[in-house]
């Protein structure tokens with residue numbers, strides 16, 4: 056009875072937002088011969104991620120996706136610096152203020168928070184068997200004796216459809232898809248509440264990609280974990296995410312439920328990203344956007360998208376549009392939201 060009550064209590068106090076990001080600014084700051092150069096890769100971003108939610112981040116290359124999630128994971132190194140804002144996790148009562156109290160983060164890594172980096176297949180040491188990677192990364196976080204630890208690892212691999220014999224293999228003996236599956240097994244063996252994944256499937260061919268996406272979704276559903284999933288590939292977002300944020304030049308352009316965003320984009324850049332997806336039977340020639348993404352060391356005034364935007368008006372070059380509630384229940388940073396026509 057007590058157990059039931061304490062479980063109910065625990066559920067009742069579990070906060071909805073596992074991650075709360077407020078006004079986050081993280082810049083690459085270099086100084087050469089007294090000249091300071093700032094690349095504003097993450098510029099005033101606020102967002103929340105809830106428990107049991109897959110939150111996607113999309114945007115073209117160099118829009119700041121990797122910089123943002125490195126900052127969220129507390130994995131930044133000079134010349135990158137957080138210059139303002141906060142990143143806070145709340146794991147059912149255990150709070151972590153990533154930049155206010157950085158010492159709180161280390162014990163939470165792997166146990167509560169795991170980060171699958173771009174090219175993370177490389178975390179597997181090429182000259183050591185896979186089992187050594189599991190030992191190095193997970194053993195001390197799981198608090199289990201040797202035999203119990205290996206039994207848990209083998210069970211976990213089996214649940215993910217992997218033969219536990221892969222533990223004896225060297226990474227070079229395995230295919231790219233297999234190495235990526237093992238990396239996911241490694242990142243999830245401690246059953247973290249929060250997983251941050253940066254382009255985990257981009258290097259894989261389409262069939263293997265689908266398989267690995269299915270695996271990530273299964274693991275997430277089984278553990279009721281939250282995931283931030285970064286990729287420039289909108290079709291992957293359509294397949295896997297619950298909510299989606301669109302990044303442009305270091306800022307959020309739009310955020311909303313993935314389906315609503317695909318059905319009714321509120322920002323012209325979102326409409327462009329969705330419109331450029333190939334569709335079976337549609338033979339129209341896709342229009343590309345004029346111009347190039349801006350240099351983040353010297354971004355355009357006002358809305359950073361305005362030099363490329365088909366709907367830009369004079370105001371857009373003067374004033375920075377802030378994220379406001381959108382007509383479809385999300386948020387959008389555009390003075391002309393609502394006038395966007397989906398392609």
Ligand SMILES: Nc1ncnc2c1ncn2[C@@H]1O[C@H](COP(=O)(O)OP(=O)(O)OP(=O)(O)O)[C@@H](O)[C@H]1O
Nearest residue numbers: 083094096115116117118119120121122123287351
């Ligand atoms: N070490 C660094 N020093 C200075 N600028 C950097 C550094 N690393 C990245 N940048 C710049 O920060 C900006 C954002 O890069 P980031 O890698 O976060 O983008 P991205 O959206 O993840 O791109 P991709 O999809 O190609 O990985 C880019 O303009 C990039 O040139």
